[in-house]
Amino acid sequence: MKQSHLFTKTRREAPKDEVAKNAQLLIRAGYINKEMAGVYSFLPLGLRVMNKIVQIIREEMNAIGGQEVHLTALQDKKVWEMTNRWDDAIVDNWFKTKLKNGSDVGLGFTHEEPLTNLMKDHIRSFRDLPRAIYQFQTKFRNEDRAKSGIMRAREFLMKDLYSFNVDDEAHQAFYEQARKAYTRIFDRLGLGGQTYLTFAAGGSFSKYSHEFQTITDAGEDIIYVHEGKRLAVNKEVLNDEVLGDLGISRTDLVEKKAVEVGNIFSLGTKFSDALGLNFKDAEGKLKPVIMGSYGIGPGRVMGTIAELWSDDKGLVWPESVSPFAIHLIALNDESGDVKKATDELYEKLTKKDVEVLYDDRDETAGTKFSDSDLIGIPRRIVISAKTLKDNSAEIKDRKTDTVEMVAISSL
């Protein structure tokens, strides 16, 4: 993409009403736009990052047998009444509205109810199991207080997968697969080193749920990290019983601030009982389906990456989620030779399906470099009159600041 066509502009200063580092940088670099507190639009660069994150998650979900669907944001009150989650006294962050005929509808904050209800038409027998269904869907949560930029929004994209199994053993086996898939996802997203499998409250059907917590001061959770075992315990459940279960001692734990980037938990028969999702086993006996739920917020992941991978000059994306693989910059020269050579390289790379952002604007070198630092594409290729003299280009690594000269023909 030519930068002269990119409609977003960078800005020197962040709006004063935005304090979170992730949102400040993402706004300054033109990735997102704040519409109101906790509500952000994603602009071309931001959408590219979001799509990269989504695709990594999609590949890993498909790899464990997930089937992608797209459920609705508008929710029928009936199914929520069946689980007693329509009442504002029970769930206090609903966005609700009415149809013209007066019926109540909600904007989904999660999708256990509608999907469980939908699956009743498709799961009748043990032969129809197991199933794992997932989607990427905008969730709406009427938070009392939105904060931390895109890390805690009122409207946000979420990947939610729901598993359906015949019994607890089968469920546990899938749960373990999902846990491993999550670990792979965070590794691929560049968050592996800072992300810990964290034991948290499990609810009525399992002793624990598992959160994936990434260490950052921008986080809102307090966790206790065991570095040797690469796991952590959420402050909510830190007690002697948990320490005993995990075979760890309190003295080995270090308190850290972290953000919950993913979360997996067993639902047991809570939803299948309430909504009547049953199947016939091999003996013809009717049994409730055992369910699990597995979430990741791509927007929150993007904010977390921005918090973690940035410096005083701007963003520094991991290659796997960078909006472009290469930021190609042509410095101005009078002869036009640099422009011509860079145009040719841009065409060549684009033909090879390399994702290139090409700064073809008539701006000074300083402006181009500053913008490039801010936008944070990990590899930068610069061509100028100086490098063109020996038909070379400069490759600069955004993170390490190291520079390498290579022949243009080798690119």
Add this chain to the structure above:
RNA sequence: CGGAGCGUGGUGUAACGGCUAACAUUUCUGUUUUGGGAACAGAAGACUCCGGGUUCGAAUCCCGGCGCUCCGACCA
């Protein structure tokens, strides 16, 4: 939902109750420049969040609303 603070060109800031609301950035024109947000000249851009009130006079003081931020509570 408790507590605190703040709303001024697109953005960031300034202005004692008193001149045509200032400066930087941004955008546009021209000249000049071309490896780290260049320089000069000219121009554009604001009912000072909204509604009342006090006053000869309000961006400034008072009341109400709306919005934003921070601390805390909450976060299935």
